[in-house]
Amino acid sequence: MNLLTGSSIVKDQRGFGHSALLSCGRANTSLGSMSLGVERPMIWLPESLDSYGLVDIADVVESDVFDGITSAPSSLEQVSFYVIPLLRGAEPLRLMARMPALEVVQAQSSGVDAIVPLLPAGVTLCNARSVHDSATAEMAVTLVLAQLRGIPDYVLDPGFWPAPDDLRPTLADATVLILGYGAIGVAVARRLSGFECEVIAVGRTERPGVEPVSALARLLPRADVVIVTVPLTSETDAMVDAAFLAQMRDGALLVNVGRGPVVRTDDLLAEVASGRLCAALDVTDPEPLAADHPMRSMANVLITPHAAGRTTVLAPRLKSLVAEQVRRYVRGDSLLNIVAGDY
Known part of the structure; x- marks a missing residue:
């Protein structure tokens, strides 16, 4: 089901997809006035929807802010799309094991060597290829x-x-x-x-x-x-x-x-x-x-102190990528930068 239009979407070739949300084991719930009969996915972002220019999809998703510094939101068991905070150590990565509804992890780095060993089975991992x-x-x-x-x-x-x-x-x-x-x-x-x-x-x-x-x-x-x-x-x-x-x-x-x-x-x-x-x-x-x-x-x-990515273009480019990925996820479209195997 496309959350933006209510139309059905066939699961893509990755074998992954919230596009058919019933396949993710979640019960159908109402979206209120939209009445799509589809559960709204919970998305965790390091900043608010507004900072990513995603206010227009606020009525078809649930979202919480997790920056890797403050305590994890109470929606831990509902999160299905998780944008890992950048440069916040191992604790945000360990949280993945406590996310039973998790479908997609979006890294904000090109390298994902620290993430792969902790990635739950069946979860799709995307990196920030092109940003850095x-x-x-x-x-x-x-x-x-x-x-x-x-x-x-x-x-x-x-x-x-x-x-x-x-x-x-x-x-x-x-x-x-x-x-x-x-x-x-x-x-x-x-x-x-x-x-x-x-x-x-x-x-x-x-x-x-x-x-x-x-x-x-x-x-x-x-x-x-x-x-x-x-x-x-x-x-x-x-x-x-x-x-x-x-x-x-x-x-x-x-x-x-x-x-x-x-x-x-x-x-x-x-x-x-x-x-x-x-x-x-x-x-x-x-x-x-x-x-x-x-x-x-x-x-x-x-x-130099691992400074290659510490530039003024980093934040806007990351936000652009994250916004695009969230929109693709909501539409049920194929995601960018999917990490396959030992990448």
Whole structure:
């Protein structure tokens, strides 16, 4: 049943759907003046319906605000669509186990590695693909340029003046390998297109223009810069280990804007401590690194505090995505960004 029109909707190919609410095990109830004979779904949002521009559907849904800071609303057992508060730790994730009517979880992050293990069986998970792509890609290129051109040296020592033979590498004529060619990897490549560098795309599966992961042994020795954008999965956990790093050419730069545990920290430490490799990391394992961790004081390592997504466009883009997803849910349409398997 389409809650906006009252018309029947066939369950989509995902095998999921509140579109036929009877299939979710809920009893039919009246919508008051609308008299649709369909139970109004309970939606949890980090802010009010009004802040998402959803006032027009207020008469066909129930909603509660849960920001991850205040106590959980009393509608815990009724919630069917849950937008997880961003950067609020594990407690909002644990609540999913206490939501018997839950059908859809909408993450506000691209990575969902912390959510997947706690996701109840049969619940559809959607991520925020497309929301963070631009900001993360910008950060990746920023880290590359800052580290290649020695910007931290100039910032830390305002009186520093390079010697005539102190020449820095550039992106021009360099070879950049992007490990992970999903939405963020593609966004990175798009931004590198004007820098006169060769870009090698590496993805989980081979396709036109994208090399398979199995080709890394052949490709890593060619790369001046390796940018890691992969999510954290069983396949990518500790993927960048001693063997991986050993295949990188001397003087190469490793950039990680994916997830910290994709890179084995102790193995990277050994390489940067020797001076053979450089690194620029927006994510680390653990996160944050201890204040006295050796990499924090190394000139060939640049660390930012998982700041790629912390931009002024984040909130409006997230709200736009959430609003679209809620409307699709209410209409019974296919949702965006559904996470399948080990994504």
